[in-house]
Amino acid sequence: MAKPILVGAVLYDPKVSVIWDIIGEFFEQHHCPIDVVFYTNYELQVDALLKGHIDMAWNSPLAWVDAQRRSGGRCRAIAMRDTDRDRVSHIVARKGAFKTLKDLKGKTLAVGAKDSPQATLIPQGLLLRAGLTPGKDVTIRRFDLLVGKHGDHIGGELDAFKCLDSGQADACCMLDMNWDRWSGDGTINGQKYAILATTDKFDHCVFTVREDFDQATEQRWLKVLFSMSYDNPKHREMMDMEGLKKWESGRTTGFGPLSEAVDKLKFFEGRS
Numbered sequence: 126m127a128k129p130i131l132v133g134a135v136l137y138d139p140k141v142s143v144i145w146d147i148i149g150e151f152f153e154q155h156h157c158p159i160d161v162v163f164y165t166n167y168e169l170q171v172d173a174l175l176k177g178h179i180d181m182a183w184n185s186p187l188a189w190v191d192a193q194r195r196s197g198g199r200c201r202a203i204a205m206r207d208t209d210r211d212r213v214s215h216i217v218a219r220k221g222a223f224k225t226l227k228d229l230k231g232k233t234l235a236v237g238a239k240d241s242p243q244a245t246l247i248p249q250g251l252l253l254r255a256g257l258t259p260g261k262d263v264t265i266r267r268f269d270l271l272v273g274k275h276g277d278h279i280g281g282e283l284d285a286f287k288c289l290d291s292g293q294a295d296a297c298c299m300l301d302m303n304w305d306r307w308s309g310d311g312t313i314n315g316q317k318y319a320i321l322a323t324t325d326k327f328d329h330c331v332f333t334v335r336e337d338f339d340q341a342t343e344q345r346w347l348k349v350l351f352s353m354s355y356d357n358p359k360h361r362e363m364m365d366m367e368g369l370k371k372w373e374s375g376r377t378t379g380f381g382p383l384s385e386a387v388d389k390l391k392f393f394e395g396r397s
Contacts, residue, residue, distance in 0.1 A: 127157065129158040130158070130346055131159070131162055132183065133160070133164055133170045133179040133181070133183065135165070135166065135183075137278050140366050143363075147359065149363065151360070156275065157336050157345055157346055157349045157386045167187065167240075171191050172191050172241060174200075174335065175196055177335070181203070181333060183332055183333075184330060185275035185330055186275075186328060186330065189331050190380060194317070194393060199335050201333070201334050201335075201336060202333060202375035203332050204372055205328065205373055205376070206372065207373050208327075209328055212327055212328045214248050214299065214300060214327075215320045215322070215323050215324075216323075217286070217304065217313075217320055218321045220316075222295065223296070225322075226322040227255055227257065229296060232263060232295035233263070234264070234265055234266065235268065235294035235297040236248065236266070236281075236285055237284075238269045238270055238272050238274075238281040240276065241275060242329075242386075243329075244298045245281075246386045246390065247327060247386050249386060249390060250324070255397060268281040268284040268285050269281070269292070277369045282300065285297040286299060302368075304320070328378070331375050347374075350372050
């Protein structure tokens, strides 16, 4: 029997264990067994990957950047969801309140958790590009919900919008998918709120391996992963929970906005 490939995943929600039960069963059926090791935060998962305790990690974008930073660029991005590509975040405000992003000077911006790429870091990078220093030119009101999980949940973003909606902030940040979802289900009143500014496109989660991971094993694993189909009802259940319709090859071209933001914000300063 083949030795199981050890995959790390962060338990940001109870559904994560269900998702991986389905994936694990499918890989077992295709004679490519995996074992999933769950972590409470991405920092521990990155530690485990770089120390060789796991073979690959289902990493957030910030965890990918951290793994590359700490390994000296010796990791590979091998797969991602179709929905992980070309995402953007929006800065949202009341309609007519501001004309440009620079009008936020002296105002309050509500953001998600301090380690959320989409709801905090990348939008603050956009502020910097506009010549506004977070915490100096713009007051940042942060909602540090489930720090360590890198904003994989919607809690911090939703709290940031509620802060705006209650009048305690002048604008807030959110992922484009959440803007679409909340505008559609009535959480956001489209007659009252509008997008003030949008970030550059960026990529999100990615399966990460070390450079020494066996290439033949990697290709065998990818062949099984890419054979999962949204047309299969069992796969569709998992894919709907995980937010995708197709697995895609990994790429690294979409991490520029986050890398730039963490560098300018000195996010990793003082960390090993």
